[in-house]
Amino acid sequence: MNTINIMIVGVGGQGTLLTSRILGGIATEAGYDVKISEVHGMAQRGGSVVTYVRYGESVAEPIVEEGYADVLIAFEKLEALRYAHFLKKDGVIICNDQKIEPMTVSTGQARYPEHIIETLKEKYNVKVVDAMDEAKKLGNVRVFNTVILGVAASQMEFEKETWMEVIRNTVPPKTVEVNLKAFEIGYTM
Amino acid sequence: MGKKTIMLGNAAIARGAYEAGVKVSSAYPGTPSTEISENIAKYEEVYAEWAPNEKVAMEVAIGASKAGVRAMASMKHVGVNVAADPLYSFSYSGVNGGIVLVAADDPGLYSSQNEQDSRMVARAAVVPVLEPAGSEEARIFTKKAFEISEQYDTIVMVRTTTRLAHSQGIVNLEDRVEVEDKEYVRDIDKHLLMPGTAKKRHIIVEENMKRLTEDACSMDINRAEYRDTSIGVISSGIPYQYVREALPEVSVLKLGMVNPLPKKLIEEFASKVDRLYIVEELEPVIEEQVKSWGIPCIGKEIFTIQGEYSANMIRKAILGETLNLEAPAQAPARPPILCPGCPHRSVFSVLKKLKIHGAGDIGCYTLGALAPLSVMDENVCMGASISTLHGMEKARGKDYVKNWVALIGDSTFLHTGVNSLMNMVYNKATGTVMILDNSTTGMTGHQDHPATGKTLKGETTYAINIYHLCKAMGIEHVYEVDAFDLEELEKVIKRETQRDEVSVIITKSPCALLKSYVPKGVCIVDKEKCKACGMCMSSGCPAMRKAEDGKVVIDDTMCNGCGHCMQNCKFGAISLLEKGGK
Numbered sequence: 096m097n098t099i100n101i102m103i104v105g106v107g108g109q110g111t112l113l114t115s116r117i118l119g120g121i122a123t124e125a126g127y128d129v130k131i132s133e134v135h136g137m138a139q140r141g142g143s144v145v146t147y148v149r150y151g152e153s154v155a156e157p158i159v160e161e162g163y164a165d166v167l168i169a170f171e172k173l174e175a176l177r178y179a180h181f182l183k184k185d186g187v188i189i190c191n192d193q194k195i196e197p198m199t200v201s202t203g204q205a206r207y208p209e210h211i212i213e214t215l216k217e218k219y220n221v222k223v224v225d226a227m228d229e230a231k232k233l234g235n236v237r238v239f240n241t242v243i244l245g246v247a248a249s250q251m252e253f254e255k256e257t258w259m260e261v262i263r264n265t266v267p268p269k270t271v272e273v274n275l276k277a278f279e280i281g282y283t284m
Numbered sequence: 285m286g287k288k289t290i291m292l293g294n295a296a297i298a299r300g301a302y303e304a305g306v307k308v309s310s311a312y313p314g315t316p317s318t319e320i321s322e323n324i325a326k327y328e329e330v331y332a333e334w335a336p337n338e339k340v341a342m343e344v345a346i347g348a349s350k351a352g353v354r355a356m357a358s359m360k361h362v363g364v365n366v367a368a369d370p371l372y373s374f375s376y377s378g379v380n381g382g383i384v385l386v387a388a389d390d391p392g393l394y395s396s397q398n399e400q401d402s403r404m405v406a407r408a409a410v411v412p413v414l415e416p417a418g419s420e421e422a423r424i425f426t427k428k429a430f431e432i433s434e435q436y437d438t439i440v441m442v443r444t445t446t447r448l449a450h451s452q453g454i455v456n457l458e459d460r461v462e463v464e465d466k467e468y469v470r471d472i473d474k475h476l477l478m479p480g481t482a483k484k485r486h487i488i489v490e491e492n493m494k495r496l497t498e499d500a501c502s503m504d505i506n507r508a509e510y511r512d513t514s515i516g517v518i519s520s521g522i523p524y525q526y527v528r529e530a531l532p533e534v535s536v537l538k539l540g541m542v543n544p545l546p547k548k549l550i551e552e553f554a555s556k557v558d559r560l561y562i563v564e565e566l567e568p569v570i571e572e573q574v575k576s577w578g579i580p581c582i583g584k585e586i587f588t589i590q591g592e593y594s595a596n597m598i599r600k601a602i603l604g605e606t607l608n609l610e611a612p613a614q615a616p617a618r619p620p621i622l623c624p625g626c627p628h629r630s631v632f633s634v635l636k637k638l639k640i641h642g643a644g645d646i647g648c649y650t651l652g653a654l655a656p657l658s659v660m661d662e663n664v665c666m667g668a669s670i671s672t673l674h675g676m677e678k679a680r681g682k683d684y685v686k687n688w689v690a691l692i693g694d695s696t697f698l699h700t701g702v703n704s705l706m707n708m709v710y711n712k713a714t715g716t717v718m719i720l721d722n723s724t725t726g727m728t729g730h731q732d733h734p735a736t737g738k739t740l741k742g743e744t745t746y747a748i749n750i751y752h753l754c755k756a757m758g759i760e761h762v763y764e765v766d767a768f769d770l771e772e773l774e775k776v777i778k779r780e781t782q783r784d785e786v787s788v789i790i791t792k793s794p795c796a797l798l799k800s801y802v803p804k805g806v807c808i809v810d811k812e813k814c815k816a817c818g819m820c821m822s823s824g825c826p827a828m829r830k831a832e833d834g835k836v837v838i839d840d841t842m843c844n845g846c847g848h849c850m851q852n853c854k855f856g857a858i859s860l861l862e863k864g865g866k
Binding site for chain 2: 106107108116119120123128129130131132133134135140141142143154155156157158160161162173174176177179180182195196197198199200201202204205206207208214227231236
């Protein structure tokens with residue numbers, strides 16, 4: 096099988112690491128060779144962050160090269176736009192419908208681009224999710240990323256039960272229930 | 285084969301050390317090395333600690349080695365500079381118990397102030413270097429490093445890079461081997477360095493390296509992979525993975541030991557391939573040596589010294605492929621920023637108002653250099669804020685520094701800033717030092733330090749009191765101020781910067797990302813009262829933005845309720861919705 100290349104992009108602090116670890120966990124569970132590349136340190140402080148997940152029979156490099164991504168999971172719209180060119184021609188974007196202004200916009204140095212989703216839809220297969228809204232309904236805004244993961248999971252090869260098992264083993268024990276609910280919402284969306 | 289699991293490179297290094305029977309580990313946090321200590325601390329059999337700085341960490345590991353046990357120190361590349369003094373001399377002494385220094389380089393500067401190559405330091409210090417290319421190798425090579433350390437009587441460096449340290453890969457866990465403590469024998473010819481003994485040790489050290497250079501040719505960590513021989517590549521570490529990805533058909537000499545180089549093995553490989561390339565990130569350490577032996581090869585002629593490599597970069601450089609890549613979209617930059625509720629923002633907003641320059645240091649607060657705060661003017665390295673301010677005063681006189689302050693965090697102050705403050709007191713300085721005390725080592729992900737009252741293992745311990753420490757140095761004017769009390773801050777800063785002596789202002793408020801931090805609530809805007817003046821946004825809180833009518837909107841999912849914006853609103857349009865509202 097060809098190596099599957101997934102990118103998770105967002106704003107530092109949004110929890111891309113948890114999502115990549117769940118993805119890495121399920122691919123490991125399925126017996127694949129897996130590599131995940133994460134961002135720690137300074138870049139995490141509200142900056143643009145990107146995490147790579149690759150799995151297949153044998154994986155060499157831990158990053159996804161430009162033009163090779165199968166799936167782009169974006170926690171924020173501007174970050175989807177920033178990294179979309181990493182996708183293959185028929186690549187899929189799962190995009191959280193959330194806008195977080197970068198400081199360059201708040202200070203008036205730059206403008207937040209308009210019609211991001213429409214622009215992306217011209218070239219790519221885009222699925223839009225209002226994950227924050229769903230998470231608020233569940234009473235825990237931090238699980239919005241698990242809603243997005245649920246949407247991504249519904250497009251992937253692994254069994255739903257296995258996903259839930261990996262989530263149980265990865266998220267903090269106190270948040271297992273709410274994360275599973277969030278996953279269910281995304282999965283059936 | 286042991287249990288299979290997925291592990292971060294840094295966790296795999298910790299695992300390797302654990303399996304090798306390491307008993308003592310000391311470190312100072314620094315991206316990308318921090319998680320090594322956080323992981324090794326989980327093993328009950330290992331004593332693991334945070335030291336106040338890398339020099340201390342290195343010396344603790346050295347002491348443990350001299351006492352006969354396996355020991356490790358880990359740090360980021362610039363930390364190795366701090367530890368250079370013990371490193372360069374201890375390399376002459378050699379070891380008793382095996383000892384490993386993990387040096388974590390940061391090509392691409394994800395979280396650093398420079399891009400130095402630790403292999404150069406190791407060469408200068410005459411220290412062998414192993415360089416793993418993934419998590420499983422990180423585990424295996426760390427174990428191997430302890431063996432080499434004892435076999436060749438030398439400290440061994442394991443060199444990693446950010447991409448290895450912060451990547452996860454599959455590892456096969458093995459059991460820990462309990463290594464018997466070595467007997468300590470008084471031997472001043474080996475363990476005590478002074479001209480007479482060190483001269484003799486230098487000869488022995490160079491002989492050991494020669495022996496290792498020979499033996500490295502038959503070590504399994506150096507591996508010639510012969511495929512198509514029209515192209516041959518010598519590589520190591522993460523760049524090896526890029527080579528395999530981009531050029532799966534070519535022959536590769538994969539080096540696990542990058543100092544000393546296995547000369548005969550390299551000569552043999554070079555003789556079997558038509559064209560030889562060296563693919564190494566940062567400095568041409570391998571390339572320059574290979575060229576010095578008269579072996580033709582191509583390296584930095586087609587590759588950069590800066591930043592990280594990639595498979596695409598290698599496809600372009602070696603195969604000359606034109607990659608038909610999509611152009612990236614125009615997207616406004618998103619640089620890192622201080623978090624909502626960060627106490628540094630509050631302090632910086634006052635300094636900005638008073639038009640005071642900041643001699644800066646290393647930590648989250650370095651971000652205060654960027655717009656819209658634009659407070660910090662310069663920085664150099666850990667602890668340098670205080671001594672550079674002192675240098676400015678001695679160069680230009682007392683009045684010159686009266687619109688300056690030194691800005692340093694609590695962890696950085698205890699790292700090396702304390703020495704610089706001693707110097708100010710001793711040399712009758714004028715200058716105001718602001719210690720931004722957020723009760724943690726923030727930037728690296730919240731590690732404890734000597735003033736937090738907790739050890740790396742999570743035990744309660746004595747907390748050094750920074751206020752009393754400054755007082756004990758003989759500084760009369762030391763003040764503690766709540767970092768969010770703008771009025772008091774302004775008063776104290778105005779007063780202290782005009783003083784003709786050393787003064788210290790300790791601003792206190794915990795980092796908003798600490799698990800123990802409880803938000804007071806969230807700030808909300810009264811649309812009727814908001815005059816759209818933008819004053820509340822002048823400090824650059826990421827939870828705030830302007831709506832289309834120019835009025836301010838606060839994102840309730842991001843706000844930590846610090847109330848800084850509230851204090852800046854002249855119209856009383858912002859109020860705190862007490863806890864329960866979030």
